[in-house]
Amino acid sequence: MKRLAPYLLILPGGLWLLIFLVVPMVFMASVSTQEGDIINGFVQTFDFSVYGDALTRYQTQFLRSVGYGLVGTVVSIAMAYPVAYWIAFRGGSRKSTYLLLVLLPFFVSFVLRTVSWKFLLADDGLLLSPLKSMGLVAQDFHVLQTTVAVIGGLVYNYLPFMILPIYVALERIDPRVVEAAQDLYAARSQAFTKVVLPLSLPGVFAGVLMTFVPMTADYVNAGILGGPSNTMIGNIIQTEYLVNTDYPTAAALSFTLMAVMLVGIFAYARALGTENVLEAAAR
Amino acid sequence: MDPRSNPALLRGMTHSRSVTRRDALRLAGLSAAGLALAGCGIQGKKPAATPKKDAVTDFWTGKQRNGTLRFANWPLYIDKDGKKYPSLEMFTADTGIKVSYQEVIQEIPSFFGKIQPLLAAGNDIGHDLMVLTNGIHLGRAIQLDYLAPLDHSKLPNFAANAAQKVKNPPWDPGNAHTIPWTVGLTGIAYNPKYVDEVKSVEDLWNPKYKGKVGMMSDSEEIANFGLFALGVDPDTSTEADWRRAAERLQAQRDTGLVRKYYENDYVDALARGDVWITMAWSGDIFQQVAEGKDLKFVVPQEGGTIWTDNMCIPRTAQNPVDALTYMDYVYQPKIATILVEAINYITPVPATKDLVLADAAKQSGEDRTALEQLANSPMIYPSEADMARLRSYVTLDGAKEKAFESIFQPITQG
Numbered sequence: 001m002k003r004l005a006p007y008l009l010i011l012p013g014g015l016w017l018l019i020f021l022v023v024p025m026v027f028m029a030s031v032s033t034q035e036g037d038i039i040n041g042f043v044q045t046f047d048f049s050v051y052g053d054a055l056t057r058y059q060t061q062f063l064r065s066v067g068y069g070l071v072g073t074v075v076s077i078a079m080a081y082p083v084a085y086w087i088a089f090r091g092g093s094r095k096s097t098y099l100l101l102v103l104l105p106f107f108v109s110f111v112l113r114t115v116s117w118k119f120l121l122a123d124d125g126l127l128l129s130p131l132k133s134m135g136l137v138a139q140d141f142h143v144l145q146t147t148v149a150v151i152g153g154l155v156y157n158y159l160p161f162m163i164l165p166i167y168v169a170l171e172r173i174d175p176r177v178v179e180a181a182q183d184l185y186a187a188r189s190q191a192f193t194k195v196v197l198p199l200s201l202p203g204v205f206a207g208v209l210m211t212f213v214p215m216t217a218d219y220v221n222a223g224i225l226g227g228p229s230n231t232m233i234g235n236i237i238q239t240e241y242l243v244n245t246d247y248p249t250a251a252a253l254s255f256t257l258m259a260v261m262l263v264g265i266f267a268y269a270r271a272l273g274t275e276n277v278l279e280a281a282a283r
Numbered sequence: 284m285d286p287r288s289n290p291a292l293l294r295g296m297t298h299s300r301s302v303t304r305r306d307a308l309r310l311a312g313l314s315a316a317g318l319a320l321a322g323c324g325i326q327g328k329k330p331a332a333t334p335k336k337d338a339v340t341d342f343w344t345g346k347q348r349n350g351t352l353r354f355a356n357w358p359l360y361i362d363k364d365g366k367k368y369p370s371l372e373m374f375t376a377d378t379g380i381k382v383s384y385q386e387v388i389q390e391i392p393s394f395f396g397k398i399q400p401l402l403a404a405g406n407d408i409g410h411d412l413m414v415l416t417n418g419i420h421l422g423r424a425i426q427l428d429y430l431a432p433l434d435h436s437k438l439p440n441f442a443a444n445a446a447q448k449v450k451n452p453p454w455d456p457g458n459a460h461t462i463p464w465t466v467g468l469t470g471i472a473y474n475p476k477y478v479d480e481v482k483s484v485e486d487l488w489n490p491k492y493k494g495k496v497g498m499m500s501d502s503e504e505i506a507n508f509g510l511f512a513l514g515v516d517p518d519t520s521t522e523a524d525w526r527r528a529a530e531r532l533q534a535q536r537d538t539g540l541v542r543k544y545y546e547n548d549y550v551d552a553l554a555r556g557d558v559w560i561t562m563a564w565s566g567d568i569f570q571q572v573a574e575g576k577d578l579k580f581v582v583p584q585e586g587g588t589i590w591t592d593n594m595c596i597p598r599t600a601q602n603p604v605d606a607l608t609y610m611d612y613v614y615q616p617k618i619a620t621i622l623v624e625a626i627n628y629i630t631p632v633p634a635t636k637d638l639v640l641a642d643a644a645k646q647s648g649e650d651r652t653a654l655e656q657l658a659n660s661p662m663i664y665p666s667e668a669d670m671a672r673l674r675s676y677v678t679l680d681g682a683k684e685k686a687f688e689s690i691f692q693p694i695t696q697g
Contacts, residue, residue: 034325037685038399039426042325060697124556140494144557145543227543228536228697236696242396244688245423247325 032251042247051252058236058253065233066260068147069216072154073162076211077204079155080162084203087163088170099167102160114153114224118144121225145227153221158214162207169203170196205272213261233257339432343603351381352605355410357592358386360465362625370621374612380605388414390546395420398597402429407599412606414464414592417454418503418676419684421461421593426680430460431596437607438462440614448670449591449631453518453678461593462610465566465628468665468673469504469588472553472563472580484511484583486560488531493540497552497561498532500544502691503676504588505532508562509691510677511585517677522686525677529690536694544695553578565662566628573627573653580662582669589673592628624654629663636664 032050036042055062087098105113120126121143131137143149173196181191219234226232233253241250354371361384362370371382387410388394395415398408402424415421424430435442441462449463473481478492487496487508498505509528510517520528535541542558550567552558554576568580596606613619619632620639636658643654657663665673679687 031325036325038325038423057693118551119555122555122557142494142542142557228541228695231696239692239696243392244692245396245399 028251028254031247032255034248038245050248051256054249054252055256058233061231061233061236062253062256062260064231065216065257066264068151068154068222068232069212072151072158072215073208073212075151075155076159076162077207080159080166080207081204084163084166084170088167088173089175099164102163106160110157111220111224114157114220117149117153117156117225121149144225145230147230149225150222150230150232153225154215154218157218157221158211161210161214165206165210166200166203169200169206173199201272205269208268209265213265216261217257339434342431342598343434346604348380348604348608349602350379350605351383351411351602352609353383353385353409353411353602354606354609355385355387355413356464357388357414360386360414360592360626362621370613370618373618373621374609378608378612380608382609385410391416391418391420395424399429402597402599403427405599407601408597410597411600411602412594412596412609414594415461417452417461417591417593419679421595422454422679422684424595425455425460429598431598431600431603432459433462433596433610434607438611438614440611444614444616444619444632444634446631446633452591453675455593461595462614463591463631464594464613465622465626466589466591466631467628468565468582468662468669469499469507469562469590470565470580470582471560472568472578473560474553474556475577475579477559481560481579481581482584484508484585486583487562488512488535488540489560490538490540492560493538494542495557495559496535496540496542497545497549497558497563498535498541498543498695499549499562500546500695502688502695504562505544505695506677506687506691507586507588507674508532511583511587511674514585516586517588517674520677522683522690525687525690529694532691532694536697566626569627569657569660569662573656582661582665582672584672586672586674587669589675591631623663624657627657627663629665633664 030044031042033044033046033048034042035045035047035050083102087095087102091098121128123142123144124132128137128141128143132139132141177195177199178191181195182188186194216232217234219232219238222230222232222235237250237253237257240246240253361368368382368384371384375381398410398413401408415424435458441458445462449466451457452461455461471481471484471487473486477495478486486492487498498508506525506528507517509532510520510524512531513524513528515524515528543552545552545561549558549561549563550571553561553563554571563580565580568578571578572580594610596603596610600606613622614632616632616634616638619630620635620642623630623632623635624639624642639654639658643651643658646654661669677687
């Protein structure tokens with residue numbers, strides 16, 4: 001019984017993943033190499049040319065999505081780090097209150113939050129209308145349906161996923177380590193770059209995982225805040241699947257996206273030093 | 284392992300089931316070897332070469348009225364009084380059939396995406412009656428034989444009261460599977476504060492309105508406007524016409540004229556001032572105007588699109604007889620009048636116009652003006668001249684559809 005215990009513990013989660021992740025993935029992999037249409041049915045052909053075709057047709061949207069994901073992630077780090085730092089070291093007894101505030105937006109539906117941006121940023125809306133009447137921006141200036149709006153929406157929606165892991169990493173740093181650095185005549189900035197920053201990197205890594213991947217695959221922000229030149233690969237996959245019912249193309253695009261993400265993330269982990277980072281992030 | 288030869292497997296993949304030990308073993312085997320699934324396909328269904336003559340009798344034999352109807356419709360698409368639906372209550376009082384009314388359709392592709400696997404597996408979708416717009420997806424539903432063939436001997440009100448124009452549409456000859464719920468127009472709406480009088484589709488290409496032009500994201504909608512701009516009738520358009528139309532639309536996009544390719548949300552964008560001139564649906568603009576917004580709607584001189592939202596019964600409906608009873612019920616002029624006064628789209632029952640005016644005469648003040656506006660609005664009762672300029676979407680079958688989408692989709696999906 002004792003020997004079985006670990007397996008029994010992993011059974012519910014393992015079965016869940018097996019049935020709802022592995023089986024559909026295998027099924028979708030099979031779909032991606034089928035040919036046909038919804039009227040005549042799809043037949044397995046093991047023809048991989050659909051991958052090449054899909055990529056050639058949608059390379060712009062593909063690169064754009066990865067680009068948006070990268071920029072969004074970098075902006076998130078820049079905004080999240082100071083917040084996490086402040087909560088971890090200056091939060092005092094109110095830490096949990098501040099963390100709750102960070103999470104508060106999650107109590108409102110994702111779509112609703114994004115839609116509310118449309119009202120805020122409308123051409124004659126709350127923000128732009130006064131600026132226009134003061135003559136600070138041109139009459140035809142607009143934020144909605146621009147790259148800025150889409151990346152802004154992405155950052156807004158995923159920021160907490162960056163703040164929380166960085167906070168956890170910073171919070172775990174023993175303050176005495178920093179004191180020791182200062183005792184050894186490190187300037188405040190040196191203590192930060194040589195001690196605090198390296199110790200917080202696993203948190204940054206976890207944050208990147210949790211923001212870059214969903215940002216790149218996101219389609220809600222581009223759909224609601226974007227214009228004709230902001231379509232992301234998530235929107236394409238959705239259209240191919242639901243509107244065109246071209247299941248092979250949708251499946252092939254999904255798999256390519258997954259492959260690109262995995263390769264990117266592993267390259268990034270390796271650059272930071274795989275063992276340390278993956279282990280520390282998991283800790 | 285081919286689902287086409289093993290319907291049980293296909294069903295297992297598409298809906299829940301109780302798992303026996305043998306099933307569990309089978310499932311384990313299935314997931315263990317990825318190869319097990321290789322060689323699978325997804326079942327399709329070619330239409331029978333000639334529809335069977337007795338399809339109607341086959342379907343309806345042995346079916347009875349059950350006293351319940353589950354009706355799936357779009358939001359804001361029926362009369363409502365607080366939380367009650369007066370016309371549905373009248374239906375229940377007259378027939379004894381209780382209606383569960385569900386506002387679950389927001390957009391055809393995603394709704395079709397949800398019900399398609401269930402219909403393919405021959406399962407109940409939870410609705411006995413649904414309202415689908417004519418177009419690619421309704422065409423598919425008919426081709427795949429997902430819809431019950433209508434028994435027109437049970438639709439006397441439809442035969443007597445429906446407008447000639449809505450009978451026997453090209454996408455469903457002889458109304459074999461569908462009859463209209465409402466009819467709408469796609470034209471141009473604009474804000475007269477920023478835009479001079481609009482007569483032509485060319486105004487959507489006017490550089491004065493750069494970045495303030497709204498177009499629709501639906502391929503069938505923009506294709507028609509591209510074709511109107513070329514002076515081509517969508518009914519007789521060829522693939523070469525489509526390419527030329529796509530070029531014009533691409534140019535409109537590339538020069539930065541188009542703010543966005545919108546779904547339903549173009550109304551908000553127009554109301555908020557994000558766009559000044561946009562492709563629009565008649566009923567939406569009528570409602571905005573009725574609420575006091577200063578907006579105009581025109582059917583361009585080159586042409587506008589007429590589309591129909593159709594009532595149809597999924598083949599797997601639990602209460603098809605009740606659904607058919609309701610379909611005929613709403614074709615009584617007095618019921619159709621209640622509906623048009625609430626919905627503000629074009630009714631398939633022309634006799635309602637006089638009834639709306641009669642209702643108006645009974646009212647006074649604002650209510651009276653509103654009803655008179657409705658009866659006299661070209662958006663609800665289009666003039667002969669407007670009607671003559673209206674065209675349907677391009678009729679597409681399987682192979683053409685793929686070409687069509689590959690030409691027009693890249694424009695909206697840049």
